Amino acid sequence: MQNIRWAVLGTGVIANEMAVALKKNGRNIDAVGNRTHEKAVAFAEKYGIKKVYDNYNDMFTDPDIDVIYITTPHNTHINFMRRAIENGKHILVEKSITLNSRELDEAIALADKKGVVIGEVMTIYHMPIYKKLKEILESGKLGKVNLITMNFGSFKEYDMNNRFFNKNLAGGAMLDIGVYALSFIRWFMDSKPDQLLSQVKPAPTGVDEQAGLLLMNQEGQMASVMLSLHSKQPKRGMVSCEKGYIEIMEYPRAWEARITYTDSGETEVIQTGEHADALAYELADMEKAIRGDAECMHLDYTKDVMDMMTEFRKEWGFQYPEEM
Structure with a gap:
């Protein structure tokens, strides 16, 4: 399989850690999206990311992306998860992965139907x-x-x-x-x-x-x-x-x-x-899961x-x- 292509949703502390961790694994983020476009541009410049979405919603339908790392507040997760899964994207989601069991059960059922991997960022x-x-x-x-x-x-x-x-x-x-x-x-x-x-x-x-x-x-x-x-x-x-x-x-x-x-x-x-490689281990395991x-x-x-x-x-x- 070719290199797995990553997009990150959000540009906060965890997204910065993710960018560093992926580089430790010899890789780079392929695309970034954020509600505030200027923050996404600055993030891309900082980490040498080639693609910045004018509208972050475009990452869910981007054919050049395999997996999306969702770093937004956890009450926003399920809506982003639905859209990613429905478009055949694997997703790695910050903890807590959803608000409750009902949301998670829905995401698992949808992922099973679409044949994609979902995982929580739990060190x-x-x-x-x-x-x-x-x-x-x-x-x-x-x-x-x-x-x-x-x-x-x-x-x-x-x-x-x-x-x-x-x-x-x-x-x-x-x-x-x-x-x-x-x-x-x-x-x-x-x-x-x-x-x-x-x-x-x-x-x-x-x-x-x-x-x-x-x-x-x-x-x-x-x-x-x-x-x-x-x-x-x-x-x-x-x-x-x-x-x-x-x-x-x-x-x-x-x-x-x-x-x-x-x-x-x-x-x-x-x-x-x-200790410093915690996120790198998670990203590596996510790629194993996708494979x-x-x-x-x-x-x-x-x-x-x-x-x-x-x-x-x-x-x-x-x-x-x-x-x-």
């Missing part, structure tokens, strides 16, 4: 450290995973107009940072948690500012999560097994894990991959996580305008 499914840790767990040397404990907290100023607290921009802790914690949990659990409990503290705007989650699956594996948009926490994950435990710091883009074996008290540090290895995008895990996030928000009675 945990693509960083080499997580692939290595899964191999270690599958070897049996640590025994069964029994308990996972997660933290993710960011301190955001109380500006209720910014995207973190703004309901009209699909703000809230769950879709912004909870998606990472739940993706981590799903990676290490044998099946999707089907027993969910939670507490939530709402922001004045009606989005979730802070939440505590408890989860358990059919195998009896349990997990706890603490999320906050107004209290800094370390990005820390711990996977507790029968014969030891794994500690991972900065887990969204981790490159290192520490394993402690409980019988001996010995520790082992596993290092693989680079036939669709499972490497872990869309089944993406769906499980979206189902959980939807269930939690339903329990809280939190809806975005697009859902009403």
Whole structure:
């Protein structure tokens, strides 16, 4: 197959990271579109992109584009996804991939019909450290995973107009940072948690500012999560097994894990991959998926996580305008 041709929708921070990552993979973005045309022109000049759409909608029907990276706010995703899929484009979509399970189920059904690949930009499914840790767990040397404990907290100023607290921009802790914690949990659990409990503290705007989650699956594996948009926490994950435990710091883009074996008290540090190459790994896996290895995008895990996030928000009675 010839080189896969990429377009990017949006020119924000993530789009800039994507441009750098694709260059690390020896490639370049082929086209860029943005609602503000001048921003698209500046972005193209910065990264040597040859095609700038006068109207960003033209990327969905461009015959010279194979895959579109969607970097816009997540309440805009489903409309762009529909148009891309209907025109036979593969899509890689920023997290959270959609607002809810209904939207994601629709996109999956449409993608199956059109024969295209869709994937979420979730670093945990693509960083080499997580692939290595899964191999270690599958070897049996640590025994069964029994308990996972997660933290993710960011301190955001109380500006209720910014995207973190703004309901009209699909703000809230769950879709912004909870998606990472739940993706981590799903990676290490044998099946999707089907027993969910939670507490939530709402922001004045009606989005979730802070939440505590408890989860358990059919195998009896349990997990706890603490999320906050107004209290800094370390990005820390711990996977507790029968014969030891794994500690991972900065887990969204981790490159290192520490394993402690409980019988001996010995520790082992596993290092693989680079923090700075997180997006390059995702882009490489997306191209593998387009070439036939669709499972490497872990869309089944993406769906499980979206189902959980939807269930939690339903329990809280939190809806975005697009859902009403």
